[in-house]
Amino acid sequence: MKERLDQIKAEAIRQIEASDALEKLNEIRVNYLGKKGELTAVLKSMKDVAPEDRPKVGQFVNETREEIEKVLEECRVKMERALRESKMKAEVIDVTLPAGKNTMGHRHPNTIALEEVERIFVGMGYEVVEGPEIEKDYYNFEALNIPEGHPAKDEQDTFYITGDILLRSQTSPTQVHEMEKGHLPIRMLAPGRVFRSDEVDATHSPSFHQIEGLVIDKNITFADLKGTLAVFAKELFGESTEVKFRPHHFQFTEPSAEMDVSCYKCGGRGCRFCKGSGWIEILGCGMVHPHVLQMSGIDPEKYTGFAFGIGLERIALLKYEIDDMRLLYENDIRFLKQF
Numbered sequence: 007m008k009e010r011l012d013q014i015k016a017e018a019i020r021q022i023e024a025s026d027a028l029e030k031l032n033e034i035r036v037n038y039l040g041k042k043g044e045l046t047a048v049l050k051s052m053k054d055v056a057p058e059d060r061p062k063v064g065q066f067v068n069e070t071r072e073e074i075e076k077v078l079e080e081c082r083v084k085m086e087r088a089l090r091e092s093k094m095k096a097e098v099i100d101v102t103l104p105a106g107k108n109t110m111g112h113r114h115p116n117t118i119a120l121e122e123v124e125r126i127f128v129g130m131g132y133e134v135v136e137g138p139e140i141e142k143d144y145y146n147f148e149a150l151n152i153p154e155g156h157p158a159k160d161e162q163d164t165f166y167i168t169g170d171i172l173l174r175s176q177t178s179p180t181q182v183h184e185m186e187k188g189h190l191p192i193r194m195l196a197p198g199r200v201f202r203s204d205e206v207d208a209t210h211s212p213s214f215h216q217i218e219g220l221v222i223d224k225n226i227t228f229a230d231l232k233g234t235l236a237v238f239a240k241e242l243f244g245e246s247t248e249v250k251f252r253p254h255h256f257q258f259t260e261p262s263a264e265m266d267v268s269c270y271k272c273g274g275r276g277c278r279f280c281k282g283s284g285w286i287e288i289l290g291c292g293m294v295h296p297h298v299l300q301m302s303g304i305d306p307e308k309y310t311g312f313a314f315g316i317g318l319e320r321i322a323l324l325k326y327e328i329d330d331m332r333l334l335y336e337n338d339i340r341f342l343k344q345f
């Protein structure tokens with residue numbers, strides 16, 4: 007019996023000394039000292055031992071248990087110390103290393119231009135609203151006086167998701183959503199992303215941004231439109247900026263116009279920037295078509311209004327004298343950090 011216990015002890019100690027992880031030590035503890043362990047098995051076989059020898063064997067078993075426990079504990083302490091030391095070594099900080107630089111991000115030129123436009127109109131009492139980028143055909147075209155089969159729809163050939171749901175080709179549907187709410191008067195600015203199946207070049211992109219403006223109230227006239235947009239142009243490009251309106255055609259406004267601003271580079275004398283004309287085309291605008299008001303539930307006999315649409319990229323390109331729209335989307339940090 008003593009021989010067997012010595013064997014068990016020697017084997018246990020050999021395994022303990024060979025183990026390299028705390029989990030292994032636990033395993034050994036269970037295998038030798040646990041309820042189904044080897045020492046317990048010896049105790050269970052005590053019934054085969056002569057009664058007078060039992061105290062002696064019991065003592066051997068206890069001694070063996072104590073010795074195995076002692077070696078286990080020593081090994082555990084040693085392992086934990088080694089682990090702690092290697093951890094501290096790995097986490098040591100070399101204070102002589104150069105510090106990592108935190109680079110501060112900043113706003114994209116599009117965002118700077120948008121916030122500037124918003125600041126000007128909010129200052130005139132406008133509310134900034136947003137509309138969905140995925141729109142029903144009705145809101146993108148029909149409610150804006152562009153019925154099925156109208157050639158104006160072809161010009162804005164766009165991305166359809168189903169037969170009557172598409173990525174909006176303009177921010178104007180947001181006007182319709184606001185008008186349908188029926189809270190009059192309206193003074194709103196609706197910036198957002200729009201989509202058209204345009205090829206990418208220096209002035210086109212399949213995805214770009216518009217800023218839509220809409221005012222509806224009693225007694226709004228073309229004079230209000232001109233005055234508002236003249237103030238906007240002066241705020242954006244400088245106090246000496248002049249504006250000029252050229253007759254144009256848009257489906258949802260009547261009369262419609264395009265607005266030019268005097269070239270802020272040459273003051274209107276003509277230069278390379280304004281291609282010698284002294285004027286720069288900046289936005290489209292007009293008085294809201296009575297039919298459009300009617301379709302959205304507003305009585306055109308009582309209310310009138312004006313609308314305008316600005317290309318956000320165009321403002322950013324002009325303001326920062328960037329000559330290629332693609333630069334705004336390429337996200338080249340060397341370009342963007344100039345603004």
Ligand SMILES: [Zn+2]
Nearest residue numbers: 269272277280
């Ligand atoms: Zn010029």
